[in-house]
Amino acid sequence: MILPELFLADRPAGAPTTPALIREACIAIKRNRSQWLIHRRTQDLIEWIAYTAERWRQPDHVFRRLALEQGPAETGFGRTTLEAGLDAFFAGLTAEALSAWVTQDLGELRRLDEFCAPMGELRQGRLALARGPELALHIAAGTLPNSTLLSMVASILIRSAQFVKCSTRGSLIPRLFAHSLADLEPKFGGCLEIGVWTGGTEDLEAAAFAEADCVTVHGSDETLASIRRRMPASARMLGYGHRLSFGVVGAEMLSTYSARKVAEKAARDITAWNQLGCLSPHVFYIEDAGVVSAEGFGDLLAEALAAREAVDPRGPLPPEQAAVIAGRRSLHELREARARAAHDEAIATPRGVFFPVPDQGTRVWSSPESTAWTVVYEADPRFHTSCLNRFVTVKSCRNLQDALHHADTIRGKVSTVGLAMTEGRAAEAAPRLAAWGVTRICQIGRMQEPPVSWRHDGRPVLGDLITWTDFET
Amino acid sequence: MLPTSIAAPAPKSSDTRRALADYVSHLTEAIARWSQDSPDEAVQNAEFERLAFDLFALQFEANPVYRAWCRSRKITPATLPSWRAIPGLPAVSFKEADVTCLTANDATTVFQSSGTTGQIPSRHFHDGLSLAAYESSFVPWFERCVLSHASGMTWIPLVPSRAAAPRSSLAYMIDGLLERFAPVDFVRGGRVGVEGEWNLDVPVLLSALESAGRSGRPVLLMGTAFNLVHLIDALDAIGRRFRLPEGSQVMETGGYKGRSLVLTPSELAAGLFRTLGLTPQGIVTEYGMSELSSQAYSRWPDSGGPGVLRFPPWARAIVISPESGSEVAEGETGLLRLLDLANVASVLCLQTEDLAIRRGGDFHLLGRRPEAESRGCSLLSA
Numbered sequence: 001m002i003l004p005e006l007f008l009a010d011r012p013a014g015a016p017t018t019p020a021l022i023r024e025a026c027i028a029i030k031r032n033r034s035q036w037l038i039h040r041r042t043q044d045l046i047e048w049i050a051y052t053a054e055r056w057r058q059p060d061h062v063f064r065r066l067a068l069e070q071g072p073a074e075t076g077f078g079r080t081t082l083e084a085g086l087d088a089f090f091a092g093l094t095a096e097a098l099s100a101w102v103t104q105d106l107g108e109l110r111r112l113d114e115f116c117a118p119m120g121e122l123r124q125g126r127l128a129l130a131r132g133p134e135l136a137l138h139i140a141a142g143t144l145p146n147s148t149l150l151s152m153v154a155s156i157l158i159r160s161a162q163f164v165k166c167s168t169r170g171s172l173i174p175r176l177f178a179h180s181l182a183d184l185e186p187k188f189g190g191c192l193e194i195g196v197w198t199g200g201t202e203d204l205e206a207a208a209f210a211e212a213d214c215v216t217v218h219g220s221d222e223t224l225a226s227i228r229r230r231m232p233a234s235a236r237m238l239g240y241g242h243r244l245s246f247g248v249v250g251a252e253m254l255s256t257y258s259a260r261k262v263a264e265k266a267a268r269d270i271t272a273w274n275q276l277g278c279l280s281p282h283v284f285y286i287e288d289a290g291v292v293s294a295e296g297f298g299d300l301l302a303e304a305l306a307a308r309e310a311v312d313p314r315g316p317l318p319p320e321q322a323a324v325i326a327g328r329r330s331l332h333e334l335r336e337a338r339a340r341a342a343h344d345e346a347i348a349t350p351r352g353v354f355f356p357v358p359d360q361g362t363r364v365w366s367s368p369e370s371t372a373w374t375v376v377y378e379a380d381p382r383f384h385t386s387c388l389n390r391f392v393t394v395k396s397c398r399n400l401q402d403a404l405h406h407a408d409t410i411r412g413k414v415s416t417v418g419l420a421m422t423e424g425r426a427a428e429a430a431p432r433l434a435a436w437g438v439t440r441i442c443q444i445g446r447m448q449e450p451p452v453s454w455r456h457d458g459r460p461v462l463g464d465l466i467t468w469t470d471f472e473t
Numbered sequence: 474m475l476p477t478s479i480a481a482p483a484p485k486s487s488d489t490r491r492a493l494a495d496y497v498s499h500l501t502e503a504i505a506r507w508s509q510d511s512p513d514e515a516v517q518n519a520e521f522e523r524l525a526f527d528l529f530a531l532q533f534e535a536n537p538v539y540r541a542w543c544r545s546r547k548i549t550p551a552t553l554p555s556w557r558a559i560p561g562l563p564a565v566s567f568k569e570a571d572v573t574c575l576t577a578n579d580a581t582t583v584f585q586s587s588g589t590t591g592q593i594p595s596r597h598f599h600d601g602l603s604l605a606a607y608e609s610s611f612v613p614w615f616e617r618c619v620l621s622h623a624s625g626m627t628w629i630p631l632v633p634s635r636a637a638a639p640r641s642s643l644a645y646m647i648d649g650l651l652e653r654f655a656p657v658d659f660v661r662g663g664r665v666g667v668e669g670e671w672n673l674d675v676p677v678l679l680s681a682l683e684s685a686g687r688s689g690r691p692v693l694l695m696g697t698a699f700n701l702v703h704l705i706d707a708l709d710a711i712g713r714r715f716r717l718p719e720g721s722q723v724m725e726t727g728g729y730k731g732r733s734l735v736l737t738p739s740e741l742a743a744g745l746f747r748t749l750g751l752t753p754q755g756i757v758t759e760y761g762m763s764e765l766s767s768q769a770y771s772r773w774p775d776s777g778g779p780g781v782l783r784f785p786p787w788a789r790a791i792v793i794s795p796e797s798g799s800e801v802a803e804g805e806t807g808l809l810r811l812l813d814l815a816n817v818a819s820v821l822c823l824q825t826e827d828l829a830i831r832r833g834g835d836f837h838l839l840g841r842r843p844e845a846e847s848r849g850c851s852l853l854s855a
Contacts (some may be wrong), residue, residue, distance in 0.1 A: 319795055319806040320828060326795035326808060327826050330563035334542060338570065341541030369797045 001062055003083060003179055004336070007194040009171045017197055019207035025193045026163060026211035028134050033161035041113050044413045045156055046098040048188070052180050053093035056086065063180040067173055068336050074172040075143045077274060078163070078315035085273050086173070088449045089146055093153065101453035102157060105462035106130050112158060113469050125473050130466040133156025133214035133236075139227065140166045140308065141218035144277050145173035150452065151216055152177060154187070154461050163193045163208055209235055214465060217238070238464050240457055243278035244385065245417035246285065247444045248403050248429075249297065250421035254290020262420040265445025266392075267304035269418060270373075271312055272448035275388045279416045279440070279448050283393045283405035284387040294396035295363060298377035301394060302365030305373040314390050315373045325371040326389045332376045335362040353401040360455035381409040400429050404436050412437050415457060486576050489535045490602070493574065493817055496527055497602055499611045500787070500814055507786040508613040517786060524787075524814050525556040528821045535574035537819045538566060555798070557791065561810040561824030567595030567764050572819050575600055584763040585641035596781055597642070597759045597764050603818035604645075607766040610815035611646045614785040618770035619757055620654065623691055623720040628659035629681055631673060631696025631704065637665045642763040643726060647695055663700060671830070672777050673700065675707050682715045682749070691720035695750075702736055705744035716750035723751060725761040738778025762839060764823055766815040769835075788813040792831035793824070806830050806839065 003010055008017060008025060010240055022262040055061045062085070071082045103109050107118045115127040134153045148164060152174065155162040164174055175194050179248050182189020199219070206253045209215065216238045217227050224239040231237050248271070255264050269281050284301070286294035317325075339361060361379040373390040383406055384393045397403040407414070419426050430441050439458035440450065455461070505519055506512065530550035533540050539562055543549060546560040553559065566572050573580065580598040587594070599607070629653060632638070635648035651659050660681040666672045685692045694701070701723065708714070723745060736744065745751040752774070758779035759766035767788035771779040784790055791800055793809040801807040809829040812822045829836040 075831050079803065168632075202607050316794070322795035323828055326798075327563070327565070330824065331565050331569070333545060334538075334563055334569060337541040337545035338538060341537070341544060369799075371796055 001066065003066075003175075006182055006189055007175060007178060007192070007311040009166065009175050009194040009196045017195060017204060019203050020112065022163075022195065022204055022207040025212060026135055026161075026208065028185050029161040029193050030211070032187070033134065033159065036187040037156075037159045037161070037191045040159065042102060042109060042111075042157065043099075045159075046095050046102075048181075048185060049098060049153055049156060050093060050095040052177075052184060053090040054176075057089040062211045063176045063183070063237075067176050070172055072315060075145075075169060076315060076317070077143070077365070078313050080312040081271065081274060081315070084312065085146070085448070088272075089149060092449070092452045094095075094450050097401055097437075098153075098157070102462065104453050105460045108287065112466075115469075127471040129469045129471070130158070130216060131161040131469065132466055133212070133225065134161060135212045135214075136160040136162045136465065137208050137212035137215045137235075138162060138164045139205075139219065139223075140164060140170055140174065141223075141240075141242075142167060142276065143170045145170065145177075146273075146277070147218050147456070148174045149177055150456075150461065152181075152192070153452070154465060156181070158462060158466050160214070160465070161191045161193075163195065163212065165199075165205075166196050167196060167199060167206065168196055178260060182230065200226060206230065216465075221413065238459075241413075243413055243457060244410060245279050245281050245414060245416040245418065245447060246283040246383070246407065247281045247418035247420070248285045248397070248400055249290075249444070250419070250425050251287040251289040252425070253420045254287065254292040254297070255400055256291060259290070259292040259297055260304075262444060263297060263300035263304045264307075265420070265443075266301055267308045268391055268445055270305065270392050270445040271308045271314070275390050275392070277448060280388070281392065281416075281418060281444075281447055282381055282388075283395060284406075285381075285395055285397040285406070287381060288396045288398055293396050295361070295377045298363060298365060298394040299374050300373045301392065302373075304433075305375065305390065305392075306367065309367060309372050317371065317389060321389060322371045325374060325391055328387050328391065329364060329366060329371075329374055329376075332362050332364045332378070336364050349467065376445070381406040383410055385410070396424070400432060404432070414438050416442060416447050416450075418438040418442055418447040420444040486579060489531070489574060490579070492531050493535075493602055494529060496524070497606050497609075497817055499527075500524060500606060500817070504609055504613060504785075504787055504815075508617065512786070515550060521786070521789075521814070522538060522556045522571065524798070525559060525812065525821065526550070526553065526783040528814060528817065529553060529556075529559050532574055532820055536572065538562070538572050542566070548649070548842055556789075556812065559822045561793070561812075561822045562820045563824045564595070564762070564826055565763060565810075567597060567819075568593045571596070571598065572764075573598040575603075582645075583640060584645070585640040586763045587641075587693075595764055599818055599820055603766070603816075606815045606817045608647070608649050609640075610767045610785065610787065610813075611649065614768060614770070615646075615650055616654070617785075618772070618783075619693070619722065619724055622772070623639060623687045623693075623722055626655075626658075626691045626693040626720070626722070627681070627685055628655040628693045628695065629678070631660050631663040631678075631700035633663045633665045633671060633696060634661060643697070646761075646768075662694075662704075663696065671697075671700065673703050673707060678704065679713065682717070685718060685721070686715055689718045691718045691722070693722050693724065695724045696726070698736070698741065701725055701741060701745065705741075705748050708757050709744075714748060714750075717755075721749075721751060722755045723749075724757045724759055726761060738773075742773070742778070762811075762823070762825070764816075764819065765811060765813050767813045779838065781832045781835045781837055784811070784813075789834065790829070790836045792829050792836055801831050803831055803833070809836060809838075 056064050068079050072079050099109055108116050110116045111130045115129045117127045138151045166174055178192050178194055212235050214236045217224055218240045221241050224241055249262055266284055286297045363377040365375040367373045376393045378395055381395050417433050433441050533550050540760045542562050543560045548560050573621040575598050579600050582599040585594040630647050632644050632647055635644050636855040662674050662678040664672055664674050742753045756773040759768050760782050767785055769782035769784045771782040774780050789812045791810045793810045794801045796805045809825045809827045828839040
């Protein structure tokens with residue numbers, strides 16, 4: 001199937017994008033919004049989105065098929081990885097979940113339809129109406145589509161015209177999602193635009209900024225800062241910087257039986273979206289009082305990743321990214337080799353002129369003849385940022401507090417902490433993690449599957465987009 | 474934990490040194506023969522392999538870090554099938570450990586990689602013997618790759634002297650070349666600043682360039698790419714333009730690794746043409762590392778930056794797939810692994826973090842992988 005040319009991003013490669021083109025597109029989608037979108041009721045929109053999501057889960061759905069056929073080449077994700085990621089996302093996009101999201105963020109499902117209020121506000125004689133921005137501009141990050149799809153859904157719920165700016169390798173899935181929405185309701189497709197250009201192309205971005213009244217940006221701190229500088233005073237910016245995540249495994253989950261189960265779940269968190277998301281774990285801290293040690297957990301995790309690779313291969317990487325993994329591996333392999341040599345040969349390697357012999361353990365498990373997955377165990381407890389694409393470090397800790405102490409270098413940059421603990425211990429851990437600055441806590445195995453209503457980086461996604469009108473009766 | 478209390482057998486320093494001395498004399502003799510034109514390839518390959526096996530066995534014995542690495546790769550002198558199977562020690566090892574066959578007492582010189590503040594430099598230890606091997610490698614290949622295209626030049630090194638920068642392998646090499654080829658006829662345009670950074674001596678350079686213009690005698694400018702960028706900037710800043718005499722050359726080394734001031738090769742060529750009237754054919758790129766003893770050179774084609782880099786016959790480049798660890802096919806991209814018979818006191822085989830395209834036995838350099846720590850001579854230039 002050849003997609004119709006609905007969006008700028010549908011044009012053949014090399015078709016020029018100009019500031020004038022972007023301005024015209026923005027004006028057109030704003031006009032269409034005022035005719036077709038702004039008067040719709042939330043319930044109708046929810047049903048439309050939920051139905052679209054349901055269709056995406058049908059194996060023969062045309063847009064799903066296109067995503068899985070073209071996705072591996074365009075996005076770099078293997079077919080199974082893509083399928084698992086999209087299925088998890090669309091499974092969460094039910095009418096019930098969408099209603100719960102609106103109610104959670106706005107207090108009442110009808111807040112966008114009419115002046116209304118939950119009981120507490122009513123008693124004080126207050127009503128309120130929420131309005132979305134006329135035009136929301138989304139600057140999407142990288143290749144991982146979830147946050148872009150979620151921004152698109154949010155903008156529909158709040159009746160905004162939306163312009164989604166994608167990176168070259170990241171446009172396929174948002175584009176297909178937009179087509180699937182337009183396929184059901186062509187008029188709504190007219191309230192949506194998708195463009196592709198290299199991030200930081202200032203004249204194109206200036207044209208889009210000038211037309212938008214709200215801009216969401218997903219990207220690095222540098223990207224955020226650069227856009228913030230260029231943002232006109234008329235627009236509001238919502239920035240989502242890069243975050244990272246890690247897991248903690250409690251001693252009680254480290255029996256021989258449970259540890260294997262936890263490792264299998266951890267492997268799923270690592271392989272989901274090839275570990276490229278903000279919710280992907282870089283490190284697993286393993287409490288040292290369990291039957292299985294951190295090094296033993298590394299063994300189990302390696303086994304689990306090898307098993308995942310058999311059914312859900314990571315897929316090829318460009319040489320420069322594979323080189324990063326190869327380089328990281330070789331450093332740890334060197335440490336392992338030196339420690340092992342010192343042990344095996346029972347030779348104290350002559351004390352270096354400048355460097356002592358490493359006296360802390362390192363172990364490396366890796367996919368043979370490929371960079372598909374790597375597990376490193378390090379006795380050094382300090383947090384180790386991963387080079388991603390299924391490269392994970394396992395470290396020992398005494399307890400949660402100890403793990404947080406060693407992760408201090410990334411404090412304030414952490415999205416999710418995955419826990420494998422009994423309910424009681426997790427409940428004890430939660431307030432500590434919150435006080436430390438973590439914005440999401442979940443079970444290991446669910447790290448890459450937040451519910452649609454999750455508070456991204458601790459912020460209410462719909463709540464941050466809308467503007468209220470209070471009515472004191 | 475690891476048993477460190479068990480006493481190690483003391484390295485037999487004198488035995489090692491004797492064996493290395495023996496090896497170096499064979500190597501020097503081979504280099505002398507291979508520097509002559511068109512040797513018999515089969516004979517040369519056999520001799521290369523024999524020397525590589527000898528040096529591998531020596532280093533396996535005397536270098537504990539390398540031995541540990543080779544054991545982890547399951548390669549020992551007894552099981553080595555061919556020189557291509559010699560394990561490449563990761564370049565990062567030179568930051569992690571003392572990668573040396575020498576004892577602390579024997580090492581007389583240490584070369585350090587440049588690096589920005591806070592980075593750990595790599596350290597490459599030498600003694601008189603390994604420095605002699607270094608010199609016996611860099612002299613003939615430089616002569617072949619740079620001097621054979623012009624002679625009677627005034628040399629203008631933009632790097633500081635060996636005495637001012639005792640830990641720079643580049644300064645060591647350039648001073649060695651000066652002693653050999655231009656003991657008198659040179660003007661030094663580089664010096665070390667108060668914070669250890671490399672600066673240009675602009676007044677001296679201006680007068681040297683001026684007198685070259687007057688005398689019509691060609692010059693040989695030698696420096697890191699950063700030195701050259703600074704020279705271009707300095708000339709641009711004061712609006713000075715030169716037209717270097719016919720036959721003048723620039724040897725640039727080191728690239729622009731990890732610094733914000735980045736020029737593409739064509740920008741560098743344009744700058745050299747604008748300020749010095751030098752055409753790309755006069756530019757030679759040198760690729761070397763403080764962890765190695767041999768260098769690759771490439772004379773620039775008419776446009777587009779450095780071409781294919783070539784090591785001398787006593788050093789070989791293999792391009793390795795980062796995925797599989799085996800050699801890539803012709804024209805494919807991978808990580809550069811270098812085997813250098815002149816690197817006697819540390820390791821003969823180094824796995825670098827540089828990406829390159831395989832071109833026969835030579836390579837086209839793509840540069841450092843993005844995440845690799847920035848390092849290289851270029852960074853010493855302020």
